[in-house]
Amino acid sequence: MNTYWRTFKVAAWLGWEMDSNWTEPWLFVLYSVIKPVAGAFILVLMYVVFVAIGRPQGDPDAFSYMYIGNSFFIFVASVLFGTFQVIQSDREWYQTIRYVYISPISYYVYILGRAASKIAVSVFAVAITLVFGVFFLGVRMHLALSDVPLFLVTTILGLAVLLAIGICLGGISFLTAKHTHGLAEGIPGLFYVFCGVLFPLSVLPDWGQAIGRAIPLTYWFDITRRLLAPTISVNTTLGGYDEPTILLFLVISSIAFFGLSVVIYKLGEYFARKAGKIDMTTSY
Amino acid sequence: MSAASVRRTDLRYRVGLNLRAVVGRSYPRIVGANREPSWIFFEALLPLLGIAAYVFIYQFFGGQALAVINQATLTAPFGMCGSNPCADAAQQALYRAAVYSNTNALVASVVLGGTMVAFWLNVLWSMASQLYWEKEIGNLQLYMMAPMNRMALLGGMAVGGMVMTSMRAVSTLIAGVFVFGVVFQVANPLMLLAVFFATLIALYGLGMMFASLYLLWGREAWNLSALMEEPIFFSSGFYFPLGGLFRIPGWGPAVAIAGSFIPASIGLDALRQLTLGSTAFGGTLWIFDVTTELEILVGMAVLFLILARYALAYLETLAKREGKLTSRHQ
Numbered sequence: 196m197n198t199y200w201r202t203f204k205v206a207a208w209l210g211w212e213m214d215s216n217w218t219e220p221w222l223f224v225l226y227s228v229i230k231p232v233a234g235a236f237i238l239v240l241m242y243v244v245f246v247a248i249g250r251p252q253g254d255p256d257a258f259s260y261m262y263i264g265n266s267f268f269i270f271v272a273s274v275l276f277g278t279f280q281v282i283q284s285d286r287e288w289y290q291t292i293r294y295v296y297i298s299p300i301s302y303y304v305y306i307l308g309r310a311a312s313k314i315a316v317s318v319f320a321v322a323i324t325l326v327f328g329v330f331f332l333g334v335r336m337h338l339a340l341s342d343v344p345l346f347l348v349t350t351i352l353g354l355a356v357l358l359a360i361g362i363c364l365g366g367i368s369f370l371t372a373k374h375t376h377g378l379a380e381g382i383p384g385l386f387y388v389f390c391g392v393l394f395p396l397s398v399l400p401d402w403g404q405a406i407g408r409a410i411p412l413t414y415w416f417d418i419t420r421r422l423l424a425p426t427i428s429v430n431t432t433l434g435g436y437d438e439p440t441i442l443l444f445l446v447i448s449s450i451a452f453f454g455l456s457v458v459i460y461k462l463g464e465y466f467a468r469k470a471g472k473i474d475m476t477t478s479y
Numbered sequence: 480m481s482a483a484s485v486r487r488t489d490l491r492y493r494v495g496l497n498l499r500a501v502v503g504r505s506y507p508r509i510v511g512a513n514r515e516p517s518w519i520f521f522e523a524l525l526p527l528l529g530i531a532a533y534v535f536i537y538q539f540f541g542g543q544a545l546a547v548i549n550q551a552t553l554t555a556p557f558g559m560c561g562s563n564p565c566a567d568a569a570q571q572a573l574y575r576a577a578v579y580s581n582t583n584a585l586v587a588s589v590v591l592g593g594t595m596v597a598f599w600l601n602v603l604w605s606m607a608s609q610l611y612w613e614k615e616i617g618n619l620q621l622y623m624m625a626p627m628n629r630m631a632l633l634g635g636m637a638v639g640g641m642v643m644t645s646m647r648a649v650s651t652l653i654a655g656v657f658v659f660g661v662v663f664q665v666a667n668p669l670m671l672l673a674v675f676f677a678t679l680i681a682l683y684g685l686g687m688m689f690a691s692l693y694l695l696w697g698r699e700a701w702n703l704s705a706l707m708e709e710p711i712f713f714s715s716g717f718y719f720p721l722g723g724l725f726r727i728p729g730w731g732p733a734v735a736i737a738g739s740f741i742p743a744s745i746g747l748d749a750l751r752q753l754t755l756g757s758t759a760f761g762g763t764l765w766i767f768d769v770t771t772e773l774e775i776l777v778g779m780a781v782l783f784l785i786l787a788r789y790a791l792a793y794l795e796t797l798a799k800r801e802g803k804l805t806s807r808h809q
Binding site: 217218229231234238247257378383385395398476 | 530535538544581616702712723724761
């Protein structure tokens with residue numbers, strides 16, 4: 196246990212250094228904020244354009260729904276990327292995977308540690324985006340004090356699921372070429388579409404709604420939105436579930452995805468070793 | 480052999496050498512990628528999901544607007560037409576048709592933006608960052624020792640990148656038409672092709688220029704590329720007509736003008752006009768007319784290619800002088 200903790204700590208420190216030591220702290224803070232805020236502004240402009248040409252009276256509920264979902268999606272993009280890119284960057288970019296891999300540590304825990312710095316930065320980015328939305332864009336948000344513990348628990352569970360999914364992808368990327376960007380765009384895109392992040396599941400066809408209901412992140416986004424913006428009147432199709440039920444879904448799926456991540460990671464590792472792909476480079 | 484024929488032979492040799500370099504550098508991108516079947520899934524199909532999300536947002540907005548128009552109440556028996564109740568069924572139908580038409584035009588804007596996103600990401604990650612990446616993995620010194628012009632090397636990367644990225648761009652267009660039912664109305668296909676290729680040349684010219692600058696910026700290059708994703712998608716109107724930014728008083732026009740320095744923004748505006756008709760969105764969200772935008776794009780293409788040539792020569796000299804051409808992780 197002590198080795199795991201030490202590995203996690205050192206990997207987290209390494210991840211932080213790699214993320215932040217290329218520049219001055221103020222520039223790093225700016226960099227960490229500009230990307231997510233610009234992402235939110237894409238949606239703001241989409242809304243502005245639609246209102247300008249199609250619905251002059253606006254739709255504040257739809258806007259708040261979309262904005263809050265998008266803010267929390269920052270976690271999805273950065274935690275997933277922070278997890279699965281570890282293998283590819285160590286293997287293709289720094290070409291250090293062979294040394295880290297043969298050291299007497301758990302590479303699984305090392306990946307989690309490396310992702311920790313990304314989580315820390317994304318907490319900051321999510322907070323900035325939400326505060327900006329509330330004060331400058333009229334996003335309807337109100338978190339009751341009594342809901343704070345539940346909000347914290349659901350956030351931790353959501354992040355746990357994300358880490359597990361990231362490790363699953365990491366296991367797969369042991370075997371694939373340098374597809375960091377395709378994965379970074381595509382997998383979050385999957386959740387973007389099917390998890391009711393920006394629009395309710397009711398917009399999707401039936402088969403799309405079924406996929407969405409099978410992904411735990413759908414419930415995470417739903418409960419987060421219920422806690423942060425209880426007044427939004429958008430039909431999410433999940434109104435039949437109360438908060439404790441959704442929390443239960445999240446607990447069960449966190450455990451299930453943790454198990455799945457271990458299995459996929461081990462399988463990917465096994466086949467990569469067998470095929471001699473652990474330290475391959477695919478630079479074209 | 481006369482002096483003139485020696486020069487001609489030499490020129491022919493150099494042209495041939497540089498053309499071979501273009502083919503040689505584009506070859507691994509085209510063939511190498513095709514030898515990795517997982518690439519099609521990861522780089523061409525998966526990213527379509529992100530674009531689909533933006534399509535669904537507009538469909539969500541459209542659905543919400545339609546619900547208001549269709550909802551009959553005691554005070555508005557024919558639903559709401561804007562802020563007022565619809566006068567009769569005919570007016571209601573007119574507003575409904577307008578919502579359908581606007582939603583289709585916005586979805587088409589996203590699909591076109593999605594194709595351009597593919598090229599922009601390729602410019603950032605496979606053009607601009609490429610020389611830095613080559614330095615990191617130790618290929619740059621080999622390129623520098625080879626006798627061809629460095630521009631031929633960058634040209635090969637650009638050609639290979641365009642071909643490689645076309646797969647994703649075409650997938651996006653096909654998905655737009657067949658999955659999302661987008662209707663394009665192309666009245667002037669030759670102009671469309673001219674705008675498209677002028678945009679690509681300008682974009683890749685910009686990428687070639689960045690490639691040299693990234694050698695100077697070193698480790699910041701990766702982060703700079705990451706920083707030029709969402710902010711550029713936003714300021715260049717990849718997912719909405721750029722004219723929307725001019726609707727925001729104060730900072731909106733400033734952001735739009737800054738974003739226009741990326742050729743994709745002007746190119747997208749022209750492509751949208753050519754495929755949706757200049758009357759789409761009531762004709763109020765376009766920047767310039769298509770001919771003017773084509774002229775701007777051609778100007779940008781020439782400018783960026785010239786700047787790329789000079790930047791490359793300057794950075795090569797600088798890097799050699801400071802002895803950093805092959806030093807990694809700096």
